[in-house]
Amino acid sequence: MTNGSPRTDTSTDGDTDDRAPGFNNGQMAVSDASERSRDQKTLRRLAQNREAARKSRLRKKAYVQQLESSRMQLTQLEQELQRARQQGKYISSSGDAQSISANGALAFDVEYARWLEEHTRRANELRGAVSAHAGDAELRIIVDGLLTHYDDIYRIKSEAAKADVFHILSGMWKTPAERCFLWLGGFRSSELLKMLISKLEPLTEQQLLAITNLQQSSQQAEDALSQGMEALQQSLADTLAGSQTPINSPGNVANYMGQMAMAMGKLGTLENFIRQADNLRQQTFQQLHRILTTRQSARALIAVNDYSSRLRALSSLWLARPRE
Template identity: 70%
Template structure:
């Protein structure tokens, strides 16, 4: 018994040491020895080892699960961050695009404002020149204030009228090029005819304020003033210009245009004769309105009476201007009635192009190089 206990004790010791290192020979001979180890120490060691393995397995699995969970969380956060970054980048690009468009529109608006300012400055200079001329006359500073402001107001209104007129002409030209139906083309033609009516209304207001400014044509370019008659164009001459742009015309249309031209010419001749008679009468009145050598009371009274007569005759200038504009307005309306809608559209374009070339000619003349 003692020998058996010693053997068991020895084997238990070897097993306990085997937790750290197992001799190769002993591991291989365990299956052949047939020895059953019943040591409580060995059993406890084995039980502890199993318990440790069981305890370690769940802990390892939990740690692995935690790592996988963290990786998934980081991946999800990474995807969310990428989406936010892409969205922010797209927003920045859109904001930059809108900023560029706003800047471009702002620059264009500045350029338009600059051109309008130059035009208004030119109109102001012409108005000031006309005002200075009036100021040097009989009526003094009060007339300069009234006439100058009236002329300046008309010049500014006329500049706006020209801008709107050019826009309507561009719309009409585009409609003709697009070959729109007659009903749509009629709208463009009617808009231009109404715009011409507005022009004559502005001139009527301007004549009440400063008839000399309107008759002299200071609101137009120098080249336009060369062909001016009673503060505007000659209707008969305008119909001659349009003749080559209105073909082909029917016999009835041709007769209507010829009759319109003859009647316009007769009305112009009558107004021209009336204007010449007014100028002669005014000249005679001014020639007789002079102070005598004595300068007495009777001479002064006679002088003031003659100047009052001259003032009354000057008042008829507004009537002549109004009749001349009425003739021009009626000629345009009659032309519109005689022609078809497309012929009228081409006629309005031809009229606008003619006056545009006159204005361009004036600009080229003023910009020409001067010789030494």
């Protein structure tokens, strides 16, 4: 019995030693799996960070290229303006009306290029604030600044129309695709509101009703201005048609001069039509801003800027298309 007891103890110790390595190996396997899981999560997070950084660099590069393109266009316009000054095309003591008109249009093009560059900067600032979920107070400051910036272009256009109303009316200061939708030197407020309704959802019933009423009243005002413009064109055509006898006949010189004076008087109302159309656009923006919340107004302004940017991009693609 004395000899059997140590053997029993030795056998027990041996069994314990045999189990220990397997138990330790299991712990190590679990630890390795956990470590690999953490490594995979870390790798995925690093890959996501690299992708986000890459996209950020691409966005920044595209924005810098856009600013550089705008700067080059502005520089080119300023150089043309400087050459015009050197060539003496500005208003001279002789009062050359054609020179006044040409340089008024050129000066407006330079001012518009500056305005558009600043507008793009403000719109991008607003987009960044919305993406970063900025507070209403911060958004309100940016939105109000952008609306005030819109007021600037109406003032600039009003001054330019005094020098060359046909330049503003024809929209030659805009890209071809923008001119396709031009109405009296700008956009139709009613069409813009139709586009914005789908971009601003969800809207309350009260907001939707107010925007619908605003769209209808804008449409009625546009129709009235369009009818007035058509009546002016018809009246101008009738005046210019006048007598069919030769102009250089002695008896018709005075009649001809009278007809041209009447036509000049009718053309003077074109400036008023452009002013009324811009007032309608300005009031529509202001009323829409009062209907919407600050965040909705921000989204509306971003949508309008995106729409205009796409029209300009469409023009660039159209002009650069391959031709057979």
